[in-house]
Amino acid sequence: MNLKKVLPVLALVMGLAGGVLHGLDLTKGYDGVGLPTGTPWFKILCVLAVAAVPICVICARQYRQTSHKYKAFEAYLCGGGDAHKMAAVLCAAVFALCGLFGLYTTAVHLIDLSLFERMTLIPLYLLALLSCLAFVRLGSHAAAGVVSEESASLVFVPIFWAALDMVNTFKVNGNVPLEGQFMFELLAAMSLLCALNAYARFLFALPRPRLFAGFAALGVVFGMIGGVGSLMAWIMGSEITDILFLPRAGCYIACALWLAYQLSRMAVSSEPEGPALRRKKQTAQ
Numbered sequence: 001m002n003l004k005k006v007l008p009v010l011a012l013v014m015g016l017a018g019g020v021l022h023g024l025d026l027t028k029g030y031d032g033v034g035l036p037t038g039t040p041w042f043k044i045l046c047v048l049a050v051a052a053v054p055i056c057v058i059c060a061r062q063y064r065q066t067s068h069k070y071k072a073f074e075a076y077l078c079g080g081g082d083a084h085k086m087a088a089v090l091c092a093a094v095f096a097l098c099g100l101f102g103l104y105t106t107a108v109h110l111i112d113l114s115l116f117e118r119m120t121l122i123p124l125y126l127l128a129l130l131s132c133l134a135f136v137r138l139g140s141h142a143a144a145g146v147v148s149e150e151s152a153s154l155v156f157v158p159i160f161w162a163a164l165d166m167v168n169t170f171k172v173n174g175n176v177p178l179e180g181q182f183m184f185e186l187l188a189a190m191s192l193l194c195a196l197n198a199y200a201r202f203l204f205a206l207p208r209p210r211l212f213a214g215f216a217a218l219g220v221v222f223g224m225i226g227g228v229g230s231l232m233a234w235i236m237g238s239e240i241t242d243i244l245f246l247p248r249a250g251c252y253i254a255c256a257l258w259l260a261y262q263l264s265r266m267a268v269s270s271e272p273e274g275p276a277l278r279r280k281k282q283t284a285q
Helices: 003-028 041-060 072-077 082-108 115-144 149-153 156-173 183-204 209-235 243-267
Strands: none
Touching: 003 041, 003 209, 003 243, 041 183, 041 209, 072 183, 072 243, 082 115, 082 243, 115 149, 115 156, 115 243, 156 183, 156 243, 183 209, 183 243, 209 243
């Protein structure tokens, strides 16, 4: 079995299954005052989340640890033609819609928000709008087989978005006594941040395909859990999930799907696999 080709599908399946479990837990796992009702959804979800880590690590080990500094990005993550452009445009469209919806909901509920939320949510959704430009530029250039330094630098916009979202999620929910009500949203932001940083490493440092494959798979799993779970809970009428969080849930799903597509590009890459390359030290003459 080719674990590289299985990894993106496996990550999506685990993420969707975890999202359904998370949605059921947020909807049926707590009573009217927020106390646990004894349903097993949270425990099953924790088992799935813990099992996803070694599964993703084992599958990611099929890639080499390091790769050629100047051609690894083109060999692994470029190409795809119209399919790559479509994936980039769809991801960018979701980010743009979520950013606009987030700005609207923030403006409507501005009086009810704390000072910290007022200072962070507006920049967060502005970064989401700018992230759509980053995905379009990076996707269109990667589809053509060449990524310029200008388009590559745009990857830091979604990185800043993920970092700000992580800080906001932790600060706003830090006093919630039950971790199941926000833990997987926090894990989603953390895993997406790590995956996007590994993505940037392909562009600006010594590429590590194994590192990116592992973090990208975890980003897919936890991004789908946090996004699908929150969206499902809101649709089912959960009082725990607020409409203010829905734009961020949409961004989680869009970013997870983008990473899943990048994993599929890596799975069909023609880059030869082998032992880790060693960089020779330059000695002064």
